[in-house]
Amino acid sequence: MSKQLTIILATSLALLEQFQGALSPSATASTAEDRSKNANANANALGLLSASSAALKAQVTKLSLLAINSPFTHSAVTGVLRACNDSVLPSLVTAALLVTPAEYTKAFHSEVLLLVRTTLTEFTTLVQQVKGIAEKKDQAKKDDPKKKEEELSKSEKEAATLAAGRVWDACDTVTEVATKGVVGFVMRRVEEWRDLVKDAVDEIEDWDPEEDDDGFFDDLMGGDKADEADEADDDDEEGDDEENAALQEEKKSTLRFLKPVMQVYPAIVTNRLKKAGDAPLSSTGGIAKLETLMLNLQSIPEQVDEVAGALYEGNASKSAKYLKKIQKCASQAVETVTPPWDSAGGAEGETPAEDKFTVWSRTWFKVMDEVSKSIDAESST
Numbered sequence: 001m002s003k004q005l006t007i008i009l010a011t012s013l014a015l016l017e018q019f020q021g022a023l024s025p026s027a028t029a030s031t032a033e034d035r036s037k038n039a040n041a042n043a044n045a046l047g048l049l050s051a052s053s054a055a056l057k058a059q060v061t062k063l064s065l066l067a068i069n070s071p072f073t074h075s076a077v078t079g080v081l082r083a084c085n086d087s088v089l090p091s092l093v094t095a096a097l098l099v100t101p102a103e104y105t106k107a108f109h110s111e112v113l114l115l116v117r118t119t120l121t122e123f124t125t126l127v128q129q130v131k132g133i134a135e136k137k138d139q140a141k142k143d144d145p146k147k148k149e150e151e152l153s154k155s156e157k158e159a160a161t162l163a164a165g166r167v168w169d170a171c172d173t174v175t176e177v178a179t180k181g182v183v184g185f186v187m188r189r190v191e192e193w194r195d196l197v198k199d200a201v202d203e204i205e206d207w208d209p210e211e212d213d214d215g216f217f218d219d220l221m222g223g224d225k226a227d228e229a230d231e232a233d234d235d236d237e238e239g240d241d242e243e244n245a246a247l248q249e250e251k252k253s254t255l256r257f258l259k260p261v262m263q264v265y266p267a268i269v270t271n272r273l274k275k276a277g278d279a280p281l282s283s284t285g286g287i288a289k290l291e292t293l294m295l296n297l298q299s300i301p302e303q304v305d306e307v308a309g310a311l312y313e314g315n316a317s318k319s320a321k322y323l324k325k326i327q328k329c330a331s332q333a334v335e336t337v338t339p340p341w342d343s344a345g346g347a348e349g350e351t352p353a354e355d356k357f358t359v360w361s362r363t364w365f366k367v368m369d370e371v372s373k374s375i376d377a378e379s380s381t
């Protein structure tokens with residue numbers, strides 16, 4: 001193998017390892033704070049991120065073609081690896097490190113680090129394959145210097161192409177996340193949580209307390225046992241009816257409560273995220289607001305699951321407890337983004353700006369007060 005190629009392969013692999021270490025959560029935690037003070041320098045972190053991931057993708061295309069085609073040209077492969085080592089990889093890693101939690105939210109920061117680390121891992125795999133190919137060709141030449149260089153086998157070519165494809169995918173994901181930006185990322189998460197809440201509410205809607213009664217156990221026990229159980233049931237049918245009516249009522253008031261909670265998600269997506277652009281990043285406390293928003297909207301799906309569990313157990317006080325938590329989270333989320341982004345932190349004495357969402361939020365709070373009356377009664381007993 002040419003000396004240069006040997007050196008650049010070793011350097012690239014060492015650099016990749018070092019960069020992956022630099023992007024690990026423990027490594028970035030301590031440096032994040034210092035960097036966050038340097039706001040202007042970071043303004044174009046996402047631009048650099050998408051440009052450098054696109055550049056890596058282009059280099060990877062070249063590298064994989066050079067690796068699978070004969071003759072294997074050491075100088076060309078060295079050139080591509082050198083470009084990666086000298087500029088493409090350092091830019092990518094620098095960009096990732098500029099996406100600080102303070103300026104882009106903790107969740108977005110972690111997402112970017114994870115995606116870039118994945119990209120580096122996939123690229124490492126490709127470089128190792130290239131190294132393997134180089135070593136194999138070297139050995140063949142040593143064994144028989146006069147023999148013409150052989151083509152790689154189909155499976156060797158496929159392996160290299162597959163590895164390159166995986167780096168491309170990783171690069172595309174980085175580019176996409178960088179292009180959509182932090183608000184796009186938050187919006188995607190909020191939509192995921194909205195779907196989880198909807199699934200949980202659908203499940204409650206489908207639940208029939210009567211059917212649930214002993215049916216589950218009857219099914220488990222099979223025919224004979226089930227008949228006996230039915231006979232036993234007949235004795236306290238009246239008690240069952242009463243219980244069923246109470247459970248139906250529980251179910252109804254729970255759903256009445258959860259309906260406005262569900263509406264919070266699309267209302268915030270449409271009015272506060274979809275057309276927000278970079279406003280949250282430039283407005284005072286915008287990032288802190290996004291953090292609060294995510295924290296609250298993320299915790300609601302789990303709590304709705306708890307409510308469902310409590311309903312099935314017939315534990316009304318437990319259900320009320322979680323509904324109150326849901327109300328608190330949903331209210332905080334709505335409150336956080338009630339002022340339009342551009343009016344946030346408006347001068348003292350100024351009346352806060354109004355828009356469709358601020359009006360909507362007032363109605364929403366009234367509705368929540370109304371639907372939570374029965375819950376309040378329950379949770380105070």
Ligand SMILES: *[C@@H]1O[C@H](CO)[C@@H](O)[C@H](O)[C@H]1NC(C)=O
Nearest residue numbers: 007008011082085086087090
């Ligand atoms: C790799 O890049 C670094 C700078 O990023 C440079 O110092 C080093 O000499 C390069 N290595 C090779 C083999 O080109």
Ligand SMILES: *[C@@H]1O[C@H](CO)[C@@H](O)[C@H](O)[C@H]1NC(C)=O
Nearest residue numbers: 313314315316317318319321
């Ligand atoms: C209802 O749930 C609570 C936990 O929130 C638990 O402490 C209590 O024992 C449960 N009650 C019944 C009747 O299972």
